[in-house]
Amino acid sequence: MKKLMAMMLAGMMVFSLTACSGGSEETTAAQTEAAETTAAAEETEAAETTAAEASGEPLIVGTEAGFAPYEYMVGDQVVGIDMDIAQAVADKLGRPLEIQNMDFDGALLAVQQGKVDFVAAGVSVDPDRAKVMDFSDNYVDSTEVVVVNAAEPAVTEPTGEQLTGKVVGVQQGNIADLWVSNPDNTEPSEVKRYTKFAQAAEDLKNGKIDCIVMDELPAEELVASSEGALAILEGDPLFVDQYAIAVQKGNTEMLDVINEVIAELKESGQLDEIIANHVGSGEAEEETEAGAETEAAETEAAETEAAETEAAETEAAETEAAETEAE
16 A cells, blocks of 8 residues: 555656656746847847948938928028937938928928828927827027017017917917917917928018917027017026937937947037037028028019110110111
8 A cells, every 4th residue: 555655656757857858848938038139139130230330321301491490491401409319310321311391290290101201300208199109318508589570569478368369370389380270378369380481580570470489599589580570588488498319209319329329429519519610590591591592683673674675775776777768
């Protein structure tokens, strides 16, 4: 009996050890497979990145070039603070930079859909935006101000209370649009949205809107080019914001590179130099374009006058010849 029980116990121990051994082998196999899958995915991602760099595939940045000094036009080229940062990112990756100029809302949609690699357009970090796209570290603080008609200001102080009941102009989709549309901040009679600040400036000059809410640096450019027609209200800023670069949700690889570049530009002092290089440049470009347009208009007027004079002289000569022939 004792022998029989001893044999049964021995058999149970053997079975138990076998079962444990089998489970351990299955767990180890599963862990090995998972590790191999992760390694393969990382190798594939790295290979794709290397292939993009090796093939010279463009790095595409979306922007809206009506927001000097951050992005603006010089001839047919888009330049500005954001474009210099974008170029530094492209240089870091060893890829050529391709700039796609579009409406602000369109740029934000493009990055969500993966049609551009990132958006650099004075983009403010907002909780709602953060749900559908990822943001880099901020690279500049934005001070929001109120621009008015200098001769007949409909608003006298940069406060939410002063904007209540007014027609307020903003760039469609930017942080000022979100701020003035929030009833906790103010309640305008109408928020008029523009794709270009130049359009808003013309409406403000003509009394179609009461003010514009916008970033201080572009506001300074806008006012300087208005020849005294517009002014920035003095006082505390309406609110303060930060700008960052937007990437497609989950694109951590691109985000890491952008953050690295921003950190390097800040630490080296290059970011301050970039900002200094572009502040006032948008105004100068607008003045150059305005001068070119004026010169072209004067040239056209002179040519028209000369043509009219020549036509009049020809007609007079023909009339005189006809009278002589008649005599």
